[in-house]
Amino acid sequence: MTVTAQDxxxxxxxxxxxxxxxxxxxxxxxxxxxHVDPADTEQESAELLAGVVQAIRDGAEGDSGHEGFSAARSxxxxxxxxxxxGARPDLAALKPPLLRLWTEHRRSAGPDGLTEHAVDGAVxxxxxxxxxxxxxxxxxxxxxxxxxxxxxxxxxxxxxPVIKLWDGVLAIPLIGTLDSMRSQAATENLLEQIVAQQxxxxxxxxxxxxxxxxxxxxxxxxxxxAARLMGAECIISxxxxxxxxxMVQLGxxxxxxxxxxxxxxxxGYALRTTGMAVVSDQHS
Amino acid sequence: xxxxxxxxxxxxxxxMDIVGVRQAVREVAVSVGFSLxxxxxxxxxxxELARNTLxxxxxxxxxxxxxxxxxxxxxxxxxxDEGPGIGDVELALRDGYSSSGGLGxxxxxxxxxxxxxxxxxxxxxxxxxxxxxVNRDPAAR
Numbered sequence: 156m157t158v159t160a161q162d163x164x165x166x167x168x169x170x171x172x173x174x175x176x177x178x179x180x181x182x183x184x185x186x187x188x189x190h191v192d193p194a195d196t197e198q199e200s201a202e203l204l205a206g207v208v209q210a211i212r213d214g215a216e217g218d219s220g221h222e223g224f225s226a227a228r229s230x231x232x233x234x235x236x237x238x239x240x241g242a243r244p245d246l247a248a249l250k251p252p253l254l255r256l257w258t259e260h261r262r263s264a265g266p267d268g269l270t271e272h273a274v275d276g277a278v279x280x281x282x283x284x285x286x287x288x289x290x291x292x293x294x295x296x297x298x299x300x301x302x303x304x305x306x307x308x309x310x311x312x313x314x315x316p317v318i319k320l321w322d323g324v325l326a327i328p329l330i331g332t333l334d335s336m337r338s339q340a341a342t343e344n345l346l347e348q349i350v351a352q353q354x355x356x357x358x359x360x361x362x363x364x365x366x367x368x369x370x371x372x373x374x375x376x377x378x379x380x381a382a383r384l385m386g387a388e389c390i391i392s393x394x395x396x397x398x399x400x401x402m403v404q405l406g407x408x409x410x411x412x413x414x415x416x417x418x419x420x421x422x423g424y425a426l427r428t429t430g431m432a433v434v435s436d437q438h439s
Numbered sequence: 440x441x442x443x444x445x446x447x448x449x450x451x452x453x454x455m456d457i458v459g460v461r462q463a464v465r466e467v468a469v470s471v472g473f474s475l476x477x478x479x480x481x482x483x484x485x486x487e488l489a490r491n492t493l494x495x496x497x498x499x500x501x502x503x504x505x506x507x508x509x510x511x512x513x514x515x516x517x518x519x520d521e522g523p524g525i526g527d528v529e530l531a532l533r534d535g536y537s538s539s540g541g542l543g544x545x546x547x548x549x550x551x552x553x554x555x556x557x558x559x560x561x562x563x564x565x566x567x568x569x570x571x572x573v574n575r576d577p578a579a580r
């Protein structure tokens with residue numbers, strides 16, 4: 156971070172105060188925050204500028220954690236949460252008008268206005284705008300992480316419904332990638348429902364699982380074993396040809412766990428196991 | 440045999456990265472016209488080896504490479520870690536042997552799934568497992 160001399164800071168602060176209306180007008184015209192109501196734009200531009208002024212005065216224009224940027228943070232926060240369509244404001248557009256006004260300001264100060272001080276000032280202003288951009292990026296990343304976390308939670312809950320197919324017959328359709336968190340939730344859910352519904356047969360349907368590796372297989376086996384300890388038989392259904400071939404080559408042995416190609420086959424088997432029979436009423 | 444560029448390199452640091460490896464591998468396998476069975480084999484082997492890289496190697500990388508051969512395309516996966524290495528390779532490749540409470544079929548199973556298999560390791564120097572799957576062009580046979 157460039158250390159800007161105090162006299163440069165003083166001059167920057169004076170410039171920002173004096174030319175505030177011009178800067179705000181230029182920023183509003185840059186239409187960075189693109190609001191429907193121009194009054195909002197001006198209000199928010201003013202808050203961003205106030206933050207820049209405060210940070211520059213404290214020599215903290217490169218520190219996104221400085222309190223000068225906290226007002227900017229809340230302004231940009233509403234911008235981030237408001238833009239669901241992925242449109243993001245390009246804060247870089249704030250920079251050219253600001254630097255143009257600064258150069259003008261220095262030039263008007265006389266023939267020796269464009270000195271080292273002018274360059275130092277420009278660097279400080281430029282850094283301040285960059286920091287605004289960094290703040291925006293931080294907010295966007297946070298918003299993204301929050302979305303991901305919320306979606307993962309929803310997935311964990313949504314993807315493991317236990318369905319009652321018949322008295323004493325439950326099915327749990329497993330879908331997608333079975334990471335350990337989700338498969339754990341599925342098992343717990345199933346075992347609870349076996350007790351609650353006094354199930355005698357539980358069908359684990361893996362039609363929606365793209366690949367069964369040893370970890371998924373081990374999980375299925377453990378679930379089947381736990382179900383058996385509770386007096387329910389487990390059937391694994393929905394084993395597609397490519398999965399079957401791959402499991403054989405991997406060397407996975409499902410042992411005594413019954414398997415069926417489709418959920419329908421598994422239901423038929425489950426009904427027979429529970430002493431039910433499905434008969435046609437067309438006696439011909 | 441032509442030297443081939445790495446199509447993708449995926450870091451393996453967390454459980455979620457294993458999912459990333461699987462997806463990247465599947466995408467590449469689909470892009471070169473692997474059949475559904477072959478896709479499933481490649482993805483399953485990738486899943487096993489990526490998990491080994493994470494669990495036993497403490498993380499590493501997966502490289503996906505494509506190699507054009509005379510009458511086929513080979514999809515090669517290289518899993519590299521800088522973990523403790525494998526002391527007894529023969530034991531590690533034995534069906535049912537697991538040092539982590541698994542089924543003990545990951546490494547040996549991946550070897551059976553793949554058309555080519557190569558394991559390089561030394562104690563204290565990490566492990567590199569390379570598997571290749573060959574997609575024979577039906578028109579060339």
